[in-house]
Amino acid sequence: MTKPVTFRSFSLGDGPITRMAAWDQTPLPPPFDKLEDEPCIGSIADDVRAKYAGLDDTIALNIPKPTSPEEEERLVNGFLAGLRRLFSAPDNWTFLQPFLFSVEHCARCQTCSDACHIFEESGKNELYRPSFRSEILRRIYFKYVKGASTFVHGDIELNWQTVTRLLELAYRCNLCRRCAQTCPMGVDNGLMAREIRKIASQEMGIHPKELHEGGSMLQLKVGSSTGMNPEVLKSNMEFIDEDTSERTGIKVVTPFDKKGADILLIHNAGEIMAWPENIGAFSLLFNQAGLNWTMSSEAPAYDGINYGVFYDDVQFARTALRHMQVAQKLGVKKIVLGECGHAHKALTVIADKVLTGGLNIPRESCMPVLRDIVRSGAIRFDKGRNDFPVTLHDPCNYVRLMGIVSPQREILGQVVPKERFREMTPHGVNNYCCGGGSGFAIMSGRNFASWRHHLTGRRKFRQILQAFQSEPMDGGHPKYVCAPCSNCKGQMRELIAFYKAHEKAGLHYGGIVELMVNAMADAKPGYINWEWH
Amino acid sequence: MPQLPYLLCTLAFGSFAITVIARFVMWARLPMHVRWELYPVPHEPADTARYGGSFMEETDWWKKPRKPSQLGAIKATLPEVLLLSSVKAHNRQLWLRTYPFHLGLYLVGAATGLALLTGILSALAPTLLAGSLGRFAHELVRALGVLGLALGCMGAVALLIRRLTLPALRAHTVPVDIFNLAFFIVTFACALLTFVLVDSHADKAMAFAANLASFHWEPLPGARLDWILPSATVTLASALIAYIPLTHMSHFVGKYFAYHAIRWNDRPNLAGGPQEAKIAKLLAFKVSWAADHIQGGGKKTWADVAMENPTEAKK
Secondary structure (H helix, E strand, O other): OOOOOOOOHHHOOOOOOOOOOHHHOOOOOOOOOOHHHOOOOOOOOHHHHHHEOOOOOOOOOOOEOOOOHHHHHHHHHHHHHHHHHHOOHHHHOOOHHHHHHHHHOOOOOOOOHHHOHHHHHOOOOHHHOHHHHHHHHHHHHHHHHOOOOHHHHOOOOOOHHHHHHHHHHHHHOOOOOHHHHHOOOOOOHHHHHHHHHHHHHHHOOOOOOOOHHHHHHHHHHHOOOOOOOHHHHHHHHHHHHHHHHHHHOOOOOOOEOOOOOOEEEEOOHHHHHHOHHHHHHHHHHHHHOOOOEEEOOOOOOOOOOOOHHHHOHHHHHHHHHHHHHHHHHHOOOEEEEOOOHHHHHHHHHHHHHOOOHHHOOOEEEHHHHHHHHHHHOOOOEOHHHHOOOEEEOOOOOOOOOOOOOHHHHHHHHHHOOHHHEEOOOOOHHHOOOOOOHHHHHHOOOOOHHHHHHHOOOHHHHHHHHHHOOOOOOOOOOOEEEEOOOHHHHHHHHHHHHHOOHHHHHOEEEEOHHHHHHHOEOOOOOOOOOOOOO | OOOHHHHHHHHHHHHHHHHHHHHHHHHHHOOOOOOOOOOOOOOOOHHHHOOOOOHHHOOOHHHOOOOOOHHHHHHHHHHHHHHOHHHHHHOHHHHHHHHHHHHHHHHHHHHHHHHHHHHHHHHHOOOOOOOHHHHHHHHHHHHHHHHHHHHHHHHHHHHHHHHHHOHHHHOOOOHHHHHHHHHHHHHHHHHHHHHHHHOOOOHHHHHHHHHHHHOOOOOOOOOOHHHHHHHHHHHHHHHHHHHHHHOHHHHHHHHHHHHHHHHOOOOOOOOOOOHHHHHHHHOOOEOOOOOOOOOOOOOOEHHHHHHOOHHHHOO
């Protein structure tokens, strides 16, 4: 690690203020226990470093360095204008109370730090301490907006470097809110990071392009952040139905646009593109259980993604409303969210205080629905078909943030032999983020992906390895990481590839419905494809 | 002015009460925010709360009766308030220092409250506390007070040492953190000195409390140290009482909202329910955010910007 970061050094110079070294980190469990054998964080070209504001080993936002005093001033003033709006009820009623509390009541006790997987896996680098960015925001607010004493609130120099680094630093947090669970006061550093992201996006027009231009804007334009329009969707779904029918020996037809259905199932459209077996498994299970359900082919209700939840309240509200408008038009009784954690939280919990009248249609998670299918006995499961080690990842968005803990475990209890299931430590609401949370799973610009594998995903990878330590850790003994969330699965896919963990440790990942279909007694065996990873 | 200590004390309690009420009202009047709960939520039924589960683990949860358990919330709140259970669980080294400090505050607060109550009762019914009950109350105030002061002082010293010596804390420490702890240490130490040197039976303290509560503001007896130490204690304590709610140490107010209005606030907005009217008002707020994809300008409402599609506007 380079010289420790301080509140003073945060405003000095215009390059990176810290760099990670391999020896800063704690070795992983075997067979990945040699730090010197680990892949390196990708480098960033010198001309890119020269052009864009720097913070550390990576760049998420690509903010051009200002080239004149006027541009410097514009950055600082834009930031301060956005900061003021965060304290305004009309502009920020959505989060004013939780935000204000977190600004006013931090005791600076650092109890939160040990809960943060990024801080821990960085070798306790001060830059990644969860309270560090919050404290910078507080100091800027009290000194430059309130004009309060630095004796009381601490000092910070505000210049364009402070602003650009703080905006970047907001994208070094997974927003998993594990730190908030441990705060004796209730201060929420995850929320603080998200509020900084809002200043960047809603006031300054600065956002990671994967989340904005290629995310929420593309979804509003086409219907899906995958770029998939309704025609392509229908074509893809026909293929998925055929493939699932062939692989299981059971005819599968996914119902579309069925008016008055009991359930509108909304998937993360990324699944349709990247993990069609997950979509097919849902269709098969829902059909076999006799549910009255449908999918929608109208934009954007075939894609549950709502990236606004990570960075922008307005983009969030726009997407959520459009999802609900389609549901209202179809006249469905409820919406069920597929295996996508942030879609769960966005539409079920956060949108709850945005919807009124006919748009306020009930929404629920697929986990209790799947659990009820298992309980109903409508489908016969043969646990013996899943006779391999399985561990379960708890997606933060619907476990820690929605309290959906038990249904997925009850399902696994019915489709996986008891002795083959291993809980991670810790798990449930105390889980660690996969490292792909808050949009990271789809952010790969520059070297961001390799940075994330080294820092944000490392704790989860460590947990997975620990869960399987009693197994032979080689490629010849397959092990299943059940990650019932699209973004988490994306992160697992990349982690496994980055560490070559499929070849070296036999790791394979997938959702929960794939395990269910793999255990369906009436289906052809072998739904899980172990070679595809 | 011999009544000055009484006046200071009265002003301090008044200021404390007004500031705490004002803070409570400020937090309570903030607009409803989006749901931002964090599990475990202890008012879920005990068998669900045990592992951090929620009502959303059920299908069609909106059709089922939902009865948050107030007992569950109380069972989580009491250890948090009385034992600082989350500090104990997540930061044991801090708890070993901050718990004596907080316990000291509680005991001093209890002793003060009891002394004032004794004074009021003695004024209203002089015979009630004339006998053994009065002596018991006196000894209880004395014991709680001195134990509280000792624990509070030790805790504050330990917290100060930790803050100044642990690099992770020192880096985040601002001058007022040191000032606040020093303020407690000096005030508690002064009160302890008063007890040890001039009022070991707490007679003066009890008399002062009785006079204060009954508005018989007689001058404090004694001279030199006998007068200086109690007067200094009253002055320092009054300043501290008035100061606390003006700082982030007023977390005892804000924390109520942090838990009940934010972290444990899982109350769903059911179709046709009372929250919908509030939401409609919030959606009528004007938006000023200036980014290109919003351009609120203080004219459009939240409902307006949510209905807009910025990709269509650019066609």
